[in-house]
Amino acid sequence: MSPQIPSVTAVRLSGAAHRHDLPLLVLGPSLGTSAMTLWSVCAGGLTDRFDVLAWDLPGHGHNRGVREEGFTMAELAQGVLAVVEDVLAQRDQVGGNFAYAGDSVGGAVGLQLLLDAPDRVDSAVLLCTGAKIGDAATWAGRMGQVSISGTPVMVPGSAERWFAPGFVDREPALASALLGALTDTADEGYLQVCAALADFDVRDRLGEVRAPVLAVAGAWDAVTPPDLLREIADGVRDGRVEVLADVGHLAPAEAPVEVAALIRQHVLGESPVDAADDLTLDVGEVAADHAAGSLWSRPGLDRHSRLLITVTALVAQGRHDELDAHLRATRSDGLTIEEIKECLLQTAIYCGATDATAAFRIARTVLEEERA
Template structure:
């Protein structure tokens, strides 16, 4: 068995995120939409199940396959890509989630965080999987398309997204019968409910409110059983969350993985990360002047700002920099900190706010902070933008 990782987004040098598929799907059809929203922050790579998507390998007749086997193969593929010992984040849907959970158990020093979607510590029953495997051996994977269309997607999704749903159902019809049946056997034997307490990596369990195969209670069991778990239930989602709610899933994966990375940072690493963000937002010239002007009296304060404001807050994943600039501008207008306001008008432009959007922020502040405060803010902003040739 040999799995090849497929790059979906990002590039070498970014944190590695390894995503996995649901049974019967191509990982590209399932995860590409979400990966588009993650490529700026992660090197997103994906793996396919035996006989699915780009994975041509299928087990010989009579060969038993386990979830642990699949996890070991994914780990070997990561070693080949990033080197032995490389750490990575994982995210997987259904059987992909089971494999991700197995990786967190079998390679705890390697897995930084795990997002487990529409899955469980045990899925279905041995009898149900034996019946599914027998049906596929007898009639082939195309015979599953109609039932899967009903089970995979929340009401209305097929009508809203015919291209995406068709791509996934086509991947099912093209999946190798023997490969599909072998994964059914692996799921029949998979049950790590008694081992959940061993999982030390932070786990985000994502459930679909309409999922009948792995209902929210299945994900709640995982979130409550691991050492550091959290449950989120996605409305208007059934069993294939990465395609049904791609932007929402991407945002949650980003927040969870970055939060896990932040919790492992030393104070020096937080300070270094803060200095990077401070320079990107305020500009090298400003930061160099502030650093050069530091004295014995002010030097520790400069370090404090870099660590706690820039490293502790501005690096958090919950808001993008545009949103943070809106909040900072409003707070500075309200408090009358005009020198800081001038600096953050420039910072807002670096963070992507347009002149028109800065105007709207000040107009909004006129209502909630006061007209005199907004009047002064307009004067400060006008001066800054004029100096920069933008007004």
């Protein structure tokens, strides 16, 4: 790799096995994030139909390689393409094509790839991004702060800019992980990406983009508001825009199910119903199944898994009386003490410590009565 091309690290997300029989989908991150924290949940709705490959920016996530030289967005796109070439070679598809989805600077890289490698990108989903993002003064101010105080200084502002109202309260663990990835980002890597974004402007080249583009905006995104995504959709030859309600700047993390469905629709041509089939269920049908007692015998999950899921749901909703009865039933159905303990520990992270603590008290009472 030539000195001006930045180091880019490939990331295989959890559960994303190598599937060379499936089309390759490349996922790009946002500034200050890691691919793992931003895309993991969303990727869970994609790996059955795609061979999913993500990448980390210099100094971000798994990529600790930061060169002394800065780089342009075009050079960053070359670095991403080099990583993709390596994966395509492993698939015996040297010079092959791929689909792309990226958020923020990841979306800017997607635009650059569409311009510089038009015959390689079959289609693209560009999220919370723009053909130009911010202005020189804004980027200079941010770079000055990080140069003096490091990336942790960006956490308070990012917590406000990144998320739609209510997200941090609903998903405290995920919000913490995303902001933690920002504090872990190398200062120099962050600064180099900022410099590349400050110089990035392809507004006058949008008409060159031939591949179909879906531009996805967050209704609450103050960094790249919906008008910037409409500009992309209107400027390319084959574009459309979707605006997600209750989403800020990090759509793949804030609305993973919706983003996965949009990617499947756009890249694979699935209808909205088809795209949602693997992600959602008909609530009326499920309610009817439950009333008839047949929900527990549906083939998609075994009874053991359904028992654990029900424990989690009852904890999350604070339905303590039902939890008491359900825990007694789970013991007779064969759930072990260790499984119940691990399930409750998991809820402590994702459902909140207060409800999990109450659940542990209930479980302890049930187990003590069982031993008596």
